[in-house]
Amino acid sequence: MSGQGWETIRAEVMRRIRVRDWPPGALIPNEAALATEFGCARATMSRALRDLAQAGVLERRRRAGTRVALLPVRPATFQIGITRTEVEALGHVHAHRLLVQSRDRTPPPDVASHFGGIGGLLYLETLHLADDSPWLHEVRWLNAGLLPDPAPDFGAVSVNEWLVTHLAYTSGEIAFSAAPASAHEAAVLGVASGAALFVVERATVLAAVPVTLARLAHAPGYRMQTVL
Amino acid sequence: MSGQGWETIRAEVMRRIRVRDWPPGALIPNEAALATEFGCARATMSRALRDLAQAGVLERRRRAGTRVALLPVRPATFQIGITRTEVEALGHVHAHRLLVQSRDRTPPPDVASHFGGIGGLLYLETLHLADDSPWLHEVRWLNAGLLPDPAPDFGAVSVNEWLVTHLAYTSGEIAFSAAPASAHEAAVLGVASGAALFVVERATVLAAVPVTLARLAHAPGYRMQTVL
């Protein structure tokens, strides 16, 4: 072997799997045996195997040992940041316009259920621009009880960014889908009604308290990409 | 603290961040100091902090120390498996039809460039069904040189599944987007032309050898979801 370290060991294990030295479904030697063979500590061997298990290449179970996955399920990871930095990373100038901000709007049933009947919901609609072209239309419901007393000016800092900087470290769900542009979305984004939009839906919670529910509709051409 | 172990330590660090004991941007004590405070070995402390760094909550740099991230960038992970198991996991019956299989089709320029001028490309078109309804239309270019001599029967086992079981452990790229259904896609999926489709594009490589290029167009209603 060329280098030292757990990544080198991982690469060698991966090689044996690729050349079918250890075919799919096979039971591979246990950590202790492999550590002896590779001349490393068991902790180092464990680190390499754990990493491959997380990558979906190995399946590990106590007592049953470690097997090469029959149908590898690979994790694809996307970095979810704030819209401004995402736009800027693509080399564009970011701007945003607060289209609607209202405390009086009645939430539809699915929104109400996420907030579990909590009152005081703030409705916000924001348009994000990249180089002055419509980029993303954001519709968001927000638990107003979590806002500081002089409420932030969401015309200056976008809700998106304010939430990440002030109510970070939430948990929740995220979903991607494709949807036809509604008449309103079409008008705001400057596209034809029914155009295919890439939609991101987020529901976030902070320690069991519902925080926000958002629908982000991207202008056509948007791609979410990652290496596998 | 209630339990023992690095996950308990991680939770406590997370708590301090959430209550702004350690506000965004703050430098937190180094591993050795925290290990002493928590009464654990430095390796255990390191494991907890490393995990939070991977989650985008902390930023660690040698010599500069560990800081609470100012604009946390959270990784969202999706499990990419084979279409059959994905459909079955949703409680549907999976089936597939091989629509086209041809060795004579001329690849468009973008496809040719991915394969770097390699000859012998196989073109495949497959329709996946869930409970007999169109689910996914798959267009795929495949490096035919990687196939065994009696070529597999892609009418029996879908290309998708054959590749994962026989040419697994590839690297490559994956991208999600929304696109209007072409006339052909619309006909095959049984939807209106121009309908918003969720499209997954994959380009895979096995040890620098191009393997396949695929475009998977999902029928309307498809959602890709994960917990954050």
Next chain:
DNA sequence: AAGTGGTCTAGACCACGCA
């Protein structure tokens, strides 16, 4: 130059889950 995180070691105990 010096302090930080990154990694490795050798050994130990434990939790799980098959027999």
Next chain:
DNA sequence: GCGTGGTCTAGACCACTTC
């Protein structure tokens, strides 16, 4: 039971990068 992976410890050396 008992073998497996999961974790922890105490100590050490190293790589990086900022000072």
